[in-house]
Amino acid sequence: MRILIVEDEFIIADEIALIVEGLGHSIVGPAGTIEEAASIIAGEPLDFAIIDANLRGHSSSELAQSLVERQVPFCVCTGYRVDDIRSAFGDIPVVQKPVRERTLAAILESAQQKSAISTK
Amino acid sequence: MTKRRLLATLILFGGVGLTLLAGWLVNSYNQTSKDQQIDLQTENATYAVRVALDRVAIGVQAIRALYASDWITNEQFERFARQLTSTEAIRSLGFYRRVTDAERAQYERRFDTEPARTLGIWQLDEKGEQVTAPQKPVYFVVEAGYLLSGAQPGYGLDVTSLPGRAEAIAEASEKSRLIATKAVEFQDARSPGVLLFAPVRDRSGNEIGLAAGSITLSDLSNIARLASGVASIDISLSEPEASTASDDEPARRNRFEFAGQNWAVAVTPAPLAGALGSWTMILVVVAGLAATASVLAYLYSLEKAAEVNEARARLAGMLNGLGPLAWLLEPDGTIVSANRAALAAFDDGESPVGKRFATLPFNGINAAQSEQIKQAVVAADRREDVRFDLDMESTDHRQVLDLWIRPLESRRGEVTSLVVSAVDVTDRYESEETQRLLMRELDHRMKNTLQVIQAIIRRTAKSHDSVEKFEQSLIGRVNAMARAHELLAQERWMGADIGTIIQQESVNFDVAEAIRSSGPRIRLNPKAALSFALATHELGTNALKYGALSTPNGRVDIDWAVERIENEPRFVLRWKESGGPPVEPPTRQGFGSMLIERSIAYELDGKATVDYRREGFTCTISAPLYAIRPFAQEPLPTSPTQH
Numbered sequence: 130m131r132i133l134i135v136e137d138e139f140i141i142a143d144e145i146a147l148i149v150e151g152l153g154h155s156i157v158g159p160a161g162t163i164e165e166a167a168s169i170i171a172g173e174p175l176d177f178a179i180i181d182a183n184l185r186g187h188s189s190s191e192l193a194q195s196l197v198e199r200q201v202p203f204c205v206c207t208g209y210r211v212d213d214i215r216s217a218f219g220d221i222p223v224v225q226k227p228v229r230e231r232t233l234a235a236i237l238e239s240a241q242q243k244s245a246i247s248t249k
Numbered sequence: 250m251t252k253r254r255l256l257a258t259l260i261l262f263g264g265v266g267l268t269l270l271a272g273w274l275v276n277s278y279n280q281t282s283k284d285q286q287i288d289l290q291t292e293n294a295t296y297a298v299r300v301a302l303d304r305v306a307i308g309v310q311a312i313r314a315l316y317a318s319d320w321i322t323n324e325q326f327e328r329f330a331r332q333l334t335s336t337e338a339i340r341s342l343g344f345y346r347r348v349t350d351a352e353r354a355q356y357e358r359r360f361d362t363e364p365a366r367t368l369g370i371w372q373l374d375e376k377g378e379q380v381t382a383p384q385k386p387v388y389f390v391v392e393a394g395y396l397l398s399g400a401q402p403g404y405g406l407d408v409t410s411l412p413g414r415a416e417a418i419a420e421a422s423e424k425s426r427l428i429a430t431k432a433v434e435f436q437d438a439r440s441p442g443v444l445l446f447a448p449v450r451d452r453s454g455n456e457i458g459l460a461a462g463s464i465t466l467s468d469l470s471n472i473a474r475l476a477s478g479v480a481s482i483d484i485s486l487s488e489p490e491a492s493t494a495s496d497d498e499p500a501r502r503n504r505f506e507f508a509g510q511n512w513a514v515a516v517t518p519a520p521l522a523g524a525l526g527s528w529t530m531i532l533v534v535v536a537g538l539a540a541t542a543s544v545l546a547y548l549y550s551l552e553k554a555a556e557v558n559e560a561r562a563r564l565a566g567m568l569n570g571l572g573p574l575a576w577l578l579e580p581d582g583t584i585v586s587a588n589r590a591a592l593a594a595f596d597d598g599e600s601p602v603g604k605r606f607a608t609l610p611f612n613g614i615n616a617a618q619s620e621q622i623k624q625a626v627v628a629a630d631r632r633e634d635v636r637f638d639l640d641m642e643s644t645d646h647r648q649v650l651d652l653w654i655r656p657l658e659s660r661r662g663e664v665t666s667l668v669v670s671a672v673d674v675t676d677r678y679e680s681e682e683t684q685r686l687l688m689r690e691l692d693h694r695m696k697n698t699l700q701v702i703q704a705i706i707r708r709t710a711k712s713h714d715s716v717e718k719f720e721q722s723l724i725g726r727v728n729a730m731a732r733a734h735e736l737l738a739q740e741r742w743m744g745a746d747i748g749t750i751i752q753q754e755s756v757n758f759d760v761a762e763a764i765r766s767s768g769p770r771i772r773l774n775p776k777a778a779l780s781f782a783l784a785t786h787e788l789g790t791n792a793l794k795y796g797a798l799s800t801p802n803g804r805v806d807i808d809w810a811v812e813r814i815e816n817e818p819r820f821v822l823r824w825k826e827s828g829g830p831p832v833e834p835p836t837r838q839g840f841g842s843m844l845i846e847r848s849i850a851y852e853l854d855g856k857a858t859v860d861y862r863r864e865g866f867t868c869t870i871s872a873p874l875y876a877i878r879p880f881a882q883e884p885l886p887t888s889p890t891q892h
Contacts, residue, residue: 138697139848144704161851186880208696213689228698 130176134159135166135192136206137184141226145179145206148230152237163187170195177240178203179224179233182214193218199226202240252641257548260541268537273688276530287518290479295503295514297473298484301338302445302507305462306427308342309445313460316344316449323393332394334506338468340442344449345418346458349387351387356390365405382407389418389459398437408461414444420509421446422456429508432466432486434656446509449549467833473514480517487511540718580656580669582626583607585666611650613643622652629654629667638674679680680828696733702727708840722790729754729786731780744879745778747771747822751807754785760798763790768809771820777877780852781822781870787841787866788824796866797829804828809876820877824868834861845870853877 132154136142142159150158157173160166163184170178178196180189182205189205196203203216204222211223214229222236308330315321315329330342348356348370357369364371364379370390382388389409394402409415413433421428430444439526442465449458470482483804487510502515574591576584584601595601595609607623618639625635639650651672656664705726713719732753736745748770755764773781789798789805797803809822824834835842842859845868851856855872 137852138701139851140701140704140708140844141697142851144700144707144845147704147707159851208693208700209689210692226696227703 131157131174132238132246133157133166133169133173133175133178133180133203134161134183135161135178135180135189135203137161137181142179145228145233148228148233149179149237151230152234154237161185161231163189163192166192167195170199170201175201176244177201177237179206181205182209182218184209184243188217193221202243204236236249253548253552257545260544260548264537264541264544268534268541271537272530272534275533276527277531279527287516290477290518291503291514291516293477294473294479294482294516295505295883297476298482298514299505299507300470300476301464301469302512305339305445305464306447306508309427309447309460309462311460312342312344312462313447313449316458316460317451320829326393329396330393332744334395334397338464339397339466340438340468341394341396341402341461343402343461344392344458345389345461346392347387347456348390350384353388354380360405362404364402369405370407371405374408382410385409389414392458394461396437397569400437412583417444417446417509418459421459422448423794424509425450427508428464428485429510431510435436435463435465438465439467442466442468443510467477477516478519480519483515483517485513485515487513521638573673574650574669574671576601576606576669578606578626580630580664580667582623582630582667590673611639611641612648614639614640625654626650626667629656630664632656632658632664639671641676647679649675650672698730701730705730705840713842725786726783728757729782730779732757734781737775737778742775744772744774747773747778747781747809750778750782751785754789756780757786758789758792758793758798763798763803764805764807766807768807768822771809771811771813772879773877773878775877776851777872779797780848784845784849784857784870787845791839791841792826792829792866795830795835796832797826798830802828803830812871814871818874819871820874821869821871824866824870826865826867829865831863832861832866833863 131211132149134142134145134149134156136145136159139161146156148208154177157169157175159165160169161184166180166184166189168230169175176183177200178192180192180196180203182189193203204224205218206224206226206228207214208226211225214223224232224236311333312326312330315326322509326344328753333339333342352772353370357365360366360369368379368381370381370382374380385407387409388407391403391406391408394404396402409418411433413430417428417430425448427445427447430446432441432443434441442463444461444463447460448456449460451457466484470484473484474480474482489788502513504511504513506512571588572590574594575588576591577586578584582605584604584606587601592601597610601609607619611618618641619698620645621637622639625637630636634653634655636651636653639652641648641650651674653670653672655668657664657666686797706723709723709726710719715720733745733750736749736753748766748768750773755766756789758764785807792798792803792805797805805821805870806825806827809820811818812821813819814821845858846857849857849870853872853876855870855876857868857870860867860869
């Protein structure tokens with residue numbers, strides 16, 4: 130899958146990229162700002178997105194909105210509590226920082242299965 | 250207070266004392282007047298008794314005079330005696346002839362009526378039979394007599410044989426005066442009575458007999474009762490010498506001596522005038538005590554009223570001194586009173602008294618909340634205790650009141666009024682909110698930091714082949730982060746000075762004298778501070794391992810400045826090594842270099858360029874000023890809920 134990583138902290142973006150690559154996916158990005166991420170979402174084919182909830186002090190809920198519009202499944206990766214995130218983003222998968230490889234793998238796997246069903 | 254107590258005590262004792270005194274006076278006056286009346290009645294009765302006795306005595310004297318003059322016939326005596334006895338209650342009058350034993354036989358011949366004609370001088374034996382009198386020196390024989398009852402007198406009877414007569418006869422003879430018998434029984438009368446005797450003498454002074462008269466005690470007392478008007482009279486007789494021994498007899502027994510006997514007259518008084526005496530005393534006492542009690546009750550009520558007023562004033566003062574707003578309501582929610590704070594809260598110049606509590610114009614209240622208050626008042630009227638936070642928000646104002654409505658119940662359990670209190674808890678709400686945000690941010694930051702450490706571990710592990718090197722490298726990086734965090738924490742995460750960051754990292758390399766740093770004071774935002782701290786750490790580590798700091802003569806110059814590049818103010822930091830071993834470019838890029846080159850670019854829109862010049866390694870890092878400067882208002886957590 131082509132997976133977009135949106136994360137404003139370089140070390141974390143690098144870490145997630147390492148995990149995702151290790152799971153056999155290819156990386157789009159990572160994007161560290163909302164503008165950058167928005168242009169990628171608008172212009173590149175994506176199978177999944179992992180987005181940080183907050184980029185340089187701005188909520189990334191508009192990114193979530195455009196991902197929904199583009200029908201790109203995604204999860205939010207954050208240090209904030211799940212309840213706080215859900216109240217802003219709706220009922221979406223949330224991955225808590227620090228990211229566990231196994232959690233991310235399960236989410237990606239289920240996304241892959243869903244897309245496989247929908248393309249059939 | 251104590252003055253009043255003293256007054257009350259005085260009134261109590263004074264009132265009760267005066268009442269008792271008045272009662273005693275009334276009672277003793279009544280007693281005196283009663284005693285006087287009884288004495289008077291007794292006096293009257295005694296007088297009447299004496300008058301009646303005098304009449305009998307006069308009768309006896311008359312008989313005496315009659316027989317003293319000459320022999321008179323029985324017919325003459327009878328006519329005379331009938332007249333005397335008819336008007337008075339004289340039982341009998343009679344004449345007893347003194348007969349010596351020598352004269353007896355001659356005298357007996359005169360009898361022409363039975364039993365004397367047969368028996369001669371006679372008397373009654375123990376069985377009451379008429380028998381001839383035994384021989385005596387002297388006999389007193391009934392010669393004439395008249396009985397009011399009309400019965401025939403016992404002619405020929407020797408009266409000395411009858412009980413009680415002989416002594417009186419002897420005394421009368423001896424003293425030659427009127428003498429009365431003690432109370433004796435009469436055969437023809439139910440009541441006992443007395444006989445009065447007076448000796449009769451002829452012209453030459455010889456005693457020829459006795460004049461006698463008698464009266465029953467009941468007749469005597471009846472005559473006296475009618476004459477004096479008392480209820481009843483008790484008459485008793487005793488010897489004159491016996492009177493000394495009767496001290497303990499009732500005081501109201503009048504005594505007098507008459508015909509050698511001591512007479513005592515006691516009366517049962519007729520109904521007395523002013524007999525309500527004892528009632529008046531009771532009335533006076535009751536009225537006095539009632540008056541005292543009323544005065545005390547009045548004083549007590551005055552004291553109570555003063556206490557109540559004082560308590561009320563204290564309560565009002567206390568309520569007015571309270572910070573929270575307080576109201577007293579009728580059970581239907583109408584305001585009765587409000588404390589000063591509550592009045593000030595709605596200071597529109599109108600008194601809230603009489604208004605409905607639910608219609609008070611709380612700032613920022615909405616319709617649903619007004620309804621909630623209304624319902625709470627209704628619930629409180631049903632004895633519920635209602636408490637809730639009233640969170641009112643208008644455009645520029647937020648106020649939260651902790652509103653408490655509770656019923657006040659009477660002893661009978663009726664709701665008499667409602668008490669409302671309102672405490673402003675806005676501050677508590679806001680600080681709770683702030684605290685919640687801070688906690689959330691702290692949580693977020695910690696998790697982020699752990700994520701960074703996790704990434705550092707993974708990257709560090711990938712680039713080191715020995716565990717020792719891995720450990721050393723990892724500890725160095727984590728410590729660098731920790732130092733930066735500490736610095737930021739000291740500044741309350743508002744930012745940190747670049748000079749301090751460089752200084753802190755240099756000291757850590759133990760070769761501080763080989764590092765020179767210079768530049769203006771520039772404050773970095775937390776993110777930039779962390780990035781530069783880590784970058785300095787990586788540069789220093791590399792210099793220690795391979796560069797200028799690996800030899801004693803090597804040195805590092807660090808300087809920074811704000812420069813205008815392509816019309817944009819940028820922060821530029823230069824790292825310049827010299828005096829070290831000849832530099833050769835690395836064969837592969839380590840995590841450190843990647844961190845320096847890419848994280849600055851990624852996070853701060855910056856640029857890092859490295860130059861592996863043979864004479865010394867240099868690194869130039871630049872970033873736009875806007876990306877490194879502290880935010881106007883750091884760091885408060887831009888909540889993800891805010892758009």
